[in-house]
Amino acid sequence: MNLVLPSLGFGIITASTLLPAAVGFTLQFSATGVLNIAFGAQMTFAAFIAYVCTQAGLSIWLAMAAAAVCGALASALLNRFLLTPFARRGTTFFGMVVVTIALALLVEYAVELIWGPLPVSYPLTAPGLVHVGPMSFTHSQLVVLAIGVVFAIGTHALLRYTRAGKAIRAVADNRDLARSSGISAQRITDLAWLVSGLMGGAAGVMLGISLSSVSYTMGDTFLLEIVAAAVLGGVGQVYGAMLGALVIGVLLQESAIVLGGAYAPISAFAVLILVLLIRPTGILAGAAKAKGVS
Amino acid sequence: MDYYLLTVCIYVVVGIIACWGLNLQFGETGVLNFAAVLFVAVGAYTASLFSLGHPTPASYQQYFWGTSLPWPLPWLAAGVAGGALGLLVGLLVLRRLRGDYQAMVLLVVSTMGTYLVSADPGLLNGSIGLASIPAPFKSELHTGQVGYELFYLGLSVVTALIIFEALRRINASPLGRVLRAVRENEQAAEAVGHNVAATKLLVMVVGGAVAALAGAIEVQFIGAWAPAGWTYPETFGLFAAVIVGGRGNLGGVAVGAFLVQGLFLEGTVLLPDFGNPDVIGAVQWMSLATLILLFLWFRPQGVIPERQRKFREGQAGPLRGLLPAQAFARVGRGQQGA
Numbered sequence: 001m002n003l004v005l006p007s008l009g010f011g012i013i014t015a016s017t018l019l020p021a022a023v024g025f026t027l028q029f030s031a032t033g034v035l036n037i038a039f040g041a042q043m044t045f046a047a048f049i050a051y052v053c054t055q056a057g058l059s060i061w062l063a064m065a066a067a068a069v070c071g072a073l074a075s076a077l078l079n080r081f082l083l084t085p086f087a088r089r090g091t092t093f094f095g096m097v098v099v100t101i102a103l104a105l106l107v108e109y110a111v112e113l114i115w116g117p118l119p120v121s122y123p124l125t126a127p128g129l130v131h132v133g134p135m136s137f138t139h140s141q142l143v144v145l146a147i148g149v150v151f152a153i154g155t156h157a158l159l160r161y162t163r164a165g166k167a168i169r170a171v172a173d174n175r176d177l178a179r180s181s182g183i184s185a186q187r188i189t190d191l192a193w194l195v196s197g198l199m200g201g202a203a204g205v206m207l208g209i210s211l212s213s214v215s216y217t218m219g220d221t222f223l224l225e226i227v228a229a230a231v232l233g234g235v236g237q238v239y240g241a242m243l244g245a246l247v248i249g250v251l252l253q254e255s256a257i258v259l260g261g262a263y264a265p266i267s268a269f270a271v272l273i274l275v276l277l278i279r280p281t282g283i284l285a286g287a288a289k290a291k292g293v294s
Numbered sequence: 295m296d297y298y299l300l301t302v303c304i305y306v307v308v309g310i311i312a313c314w315g316l317n318l319q320f321g322e323t324g325v326l327n328f329a330a331v332l333f334v335a336v337g338a339y340t341a342s343l344f345s346l347g348h349p350t351p352a353s354y355q356q357y358f359w360g361t362s363l364p365w366p367l368p369w370l371a372a373g374v375a376g377g378a379l380g381l382l383v384g385l386l387v388l389r390r391l392r393g394d395y396q397a398m399v400l401l402v403v404s405t406m407g408t409y410l411v412s413a414d415p416g417l418l419n420g421s422i423g424l425a426s427i428p429a430p431f432k433s434e435l436h437t438g439q440v441g442y443e444l445f446y447l448g449l450s451v452v453t454a455l456i457i458f459e460a461l462r463r464i465n466a467s468p469l470g471r472v473l474r475a476v477r478e479n480e481q482a483a484e485a486v487g488h489n490v491a492a493t494k495l496l497v498m499v500v501g502g503a504v505a506a507l508a509g510a511i512e513v514q515f516i517g518a519w520a521p522a523g524w525t526y527p528e529t530f531g532l533f534a535a536v537i538v539g540g541r542g543n544l545g546g547v548a549v550g551a552f553l554v555q556g557l558f559l560e561g562t563v564l565l566p567d568f569g570n571p572d573v574i575g576a577v578q579w580m581s582l583a584t585l586i587l588l589f590l591w592f593r594p595q596g597v598i599p600e601r602q603r604k605f606r607e608g609q610a611g612p613l614r615g616l617l618p619a620q621a622f623a624r625v626g627r628g629q630q631g632a
Contacts (some may be wrong), residue, residue, distance in 0.1 A: 035394060037530075086590065094326065095590055097397070098537055101530045102590075105583035109576040117572050220527070224405045227398050235394055262413035269406045273386065276399060280390040 007257040008250060009135030015249025016148025017206040021222070022229035022241040023155050024199030030172035030236030031192035033093070034083060037100040040223030041107035042197060043204030046071035047214045048115050050205040051122065060122050061143065064205040071201020072194045078103065079193040084186075104220070112216040119215035122208055144206050151199060152242055158195070159238060168192055172236060225252070225265070228272045234282025243283060248272070300443040302556055307450040308512040309555030310548045313535045314461055315504030320533065321541035321600075322465065323497045324477035326397035329383060329404035330505060330532045335524040336379050337372035337506025338513035339411075339418055342427045344368035345514065355419045355426075365430035369453075369510045376506020377499045384498035389491050404526045412521045423520020427513055450511050457504055461544055464500070473497065474542075531555065534582060538589045540596020549597045554582065 025039050046067040053063035086099050129136045137145070158165040170178040171188045179185045207222055208214040229248040233240025248268050256264035275283065312334050319325040327333075347362035349355075363371075387399050412421040430449075432442060464470050475483040476493050484490050513519045531554060539550020589596070 035397070082587075089591070089594070091590060091594065093394075094320075094324075095537075095594060097326070098530075098533060098586060099590055101533070102583035102586040105527075105530070105579045109579045109583075112576045113573065113580075224402060224526070228402055231395060231398050231402075235398070260413075262409070266406055266409045266413065269402050269409075272402060273399065276391060276395065277386070281392065281395070 003257045004254060005134040006136070007253045009132070009137060011250030011253035012135075012246075013137070013141050013144055013210060013249075014252055015246045016145045017203055017210050018225060018229050018245035018249045019148045019203075019242055020151040020199040020206070021203035021226045022233070022245045023151065023238055024196035024203070025226050026230040026233070026236055026241040027155070027168070027199075027238055028192045028196035029230070030238070031168050032079075032189050033175075034087075034096050034100065035093070036196075037097060037223070038078075038104035038107060039196070039200055039226065040219030040221075041104040041111075042071060042075060042219070043200045043207065043222065044111055044214075044216055044219035045074065045107050045204070046201030047204035047208040047218065048111055048120075048216075049201075050208065051115070051120050051214055054122050060124060060140070060205075060209065063122075064147075064202055067205050068198050068201040071204065072198035075197020075200070076190055076194045079190060083193075084189070108216055108220060115216065117216065119213040121213045122205075124209065124212070140209050144209055147202065147206060151202070155238060155242075164188075164191060168195075225268070228269055232272050232275055232282060237282065240282055297440055297443065300440065300447060304443065304447050304450055304515055305512070306552050306556040307447070307454050308508045308515075309532075309535065309551040311450075311454050311457055311511065312505050312508035313532055313539070313547045313551040313555075314457060314544060315501040315506075315508065316532050317536050317541060317544065317547045318461060318464070318473075318501040318504065319497045321536055321543075321547065322470065322473040322477060323494060324480075325388070325494050325497060326393065326400070327498070327501070328397050328401040328526070328529055329407075331524045331526065331528040332383075332404040332407045333376045333379060333502045333505035334509035334512070334528075335407065335519070337376050337509030338519045338524075339424070339509075340372040340375040340506065341368040341510035341513050342424045342519055344371045345428050345430075346424065346426070355422070355424060356416050357418050357424060358416060362428075368430075368514065369507060372506045372510035373503040376509075377503035379506070380498035380500075380502025381495065383502075384495040388494045388498065401526055401529075404529060408521045408525055421521050423518060423522075425518040427517045427519070429514050429517065446515055450515075453507070453511065457507070458544060461504070465544070531582070534586045538586065538596060540598045540600060542600035543596065543598050546596050546598030546600070553585070553597075 021039070021043065025036065028034070028036060028039075049070045050060070050063040050067035053066050054060055058066065082103065083096065083099065086096060091099065124140050128139055130139065130142060159169055167178065167183045167188050168191065170181070170183055171185055171192075175185055178188075204219060207218060211218070225248055229244035230241050231244070232247060233242070233244030251268040251271055252264050255267035259267060312330070315333065316327060316330045319327045319330075343357060343360045344363050345368045346357070346360045349357050349360050383400070383403060387396050387403070391399060411418050414420065415422075418424060429442070429446070431445070435442060435445060437445065465473075472483065472488050472493055475486075475488060476490050480490050483493075535550040535554035536547050537550070538553055539548065540546025
């Protein structure tokens with residue numbers, strides 16, 4: 001198979017897009033205990049914000065930054081004005097899942113109403129190819145790859161070396177203990193939503209670049225790959241999500257070459273289920289604990 | 295108009311049956327079956343294969359196998375297939391995985407099903423889907439379209455009543471109390487000696503069979519079935535109906551299915567024409583989402599909440615063997631709030 005190595009390049013690009021999304025998704029889940037089905041819809045929303053910015057004349061990378069910031073703000077506001085009030089009313093884990101489902105429908109179809117059902121695309125500069133061994137990348141793919149790496153390092157630095165990051169880990173590990181040590185769980189919850197919105201927003205634009213089209217169902221479809229990456233690594237495990245993103249991304253592209261495009265997601269998901277049969281709590285299970293699921 | 299109203303009525307009955315299947319899993323036992331629509335789909339495909347007849351190379355649609363059996367058999371086969379899928383998925387997912395993993399993996403399994411059927415055109419005619427699925431007794435009854443729809447509605451309602459009675463008996467039986475004990479507090483149910491994994495497996499099988507039957511009824515009425523009709527967001531429509539109606543209450547779930555499946559997802563066609571179909575579709579889903587949010591905020595227990603079960607002291611029968619689980623269940627509920 002002389003296409004296996006070249007498609008490894010595509011796999012790495014897919015993984016770079018998947019990485020911030022899966023890390024954002026899992027970080028927010030571990031810190032807040034809310035399974036956010038609306039994550040894909042939030043990505044779509046941010047991708048369209050970037051589209052509006054590029055239409056206004058901004059370069060795609062500035063548009064991505066703007067979309068990430070908008071995604072972060074939208075995510076934090078949604079938490080403050082929708083999810084936190086529901087949690088305060090004592091809505092159960094199931095109830096919160098359903099709230100995010102409703103939210104996903106609202107965002108997705110609002111996007112369809114505003115921007116229409118047809119896909120749009122970003123104006124990308126002429127693709128010059130860069131060859132790395134048997135793999136070749138366009139310039140924008142290389143930037144996507146670099147952004148993925150920056151997000152991986154950034155997340156590591158945030159969680160390992162900053163007070164806020166340590167507080168997120170503390171809340172994720174044991175909310176009550178963290179609160180009794182003087183950490184404001186509410187502020188950390190806000191922060192977790194902010195960070196996940198930022199990563200989801202950037203990932204949405206990166207996905208739009210990789211697919212070279214942006215449509216209102218885009219995030220909805222991608223959500224399953226995010227969930228697969230997050231679950232593969234172990235739910236709530238940030239480094240696991242990074243590993244999961246890499247495995248799922250490469251698997252998707254390799255199986256597309258070996259088995260044909262239509263079977264790619266099937267084989268990636270089948271690997272997820274096989275791994276879970278051997279390690280029921282994901283690759284990096286660690287001390288993962290049930291998040292209020294009874 | 296009559297014609298359309300009858301069609302919506304049949305859809306509502308199908309929705310009610312599917313939601314009852316989900317209610318047994320999610321409402322009674324607390325299993326988050328995010329693959330609910332997959333069971334409906336499997337039922338629909340099974341009923342199609344058992345009524346379409348043997349595939350011929352000359353046919354405009356391809357499917358891997360088929361036969362033509364008289365009426366109740368395709369529905370029964372669908373129920374068996376749904377139960378078998380429940381067993382398979384349950385063994386794969388429920389035994390070792392934690393609750394949140396189970397939910398997410400079921401979501402993935404459901405999507406895998408959609409991809410698999412779309413990927414292989416020889417299996418079940420790919421993404422185009424199966425068509426011309428025969429309706430039972432249609433050629434024997436010389437009634438015209440409206441008359442036939444009335445007949446089919448009657449057939450579905452009778453089936454629904456049988457399922458209702460079966461599920462009601464399960465809920466009222468000692469088994470029903472085990473299901474609720476598992477829902478309220480898994481550890482406590484385990485501690486008093488109930489096999490939680492086996493209980494969940496059982497509701498996956500029974501609930502799956504019920505949902506598959508709903509698929510069979512639907513497909514023999516509309517006569518066509520394709521992957522686009524059972525993508526994973528459809529599952530959320532079923533969940534919405536169970537929650538709006540009142541999880542754990544069969545009557546309530548029926549009301550929820552009527553509101554969500556009938557009024558919101560089908561009934562919008564009865565509205566006056568106000569623009570292009572895309573706008574109507576978007577408005578329909580957005581109003582459904584708003585309805586769910588309003589219900590979770592103002593009436594999280596649903597339109598008709600689950601009946602509070604009371605047992606008098608010294609009443610030996612219904613309490614036998616279950617006192618500790620019930621007691622734990624009450625405590626668990628108290629801690630969780632709503």
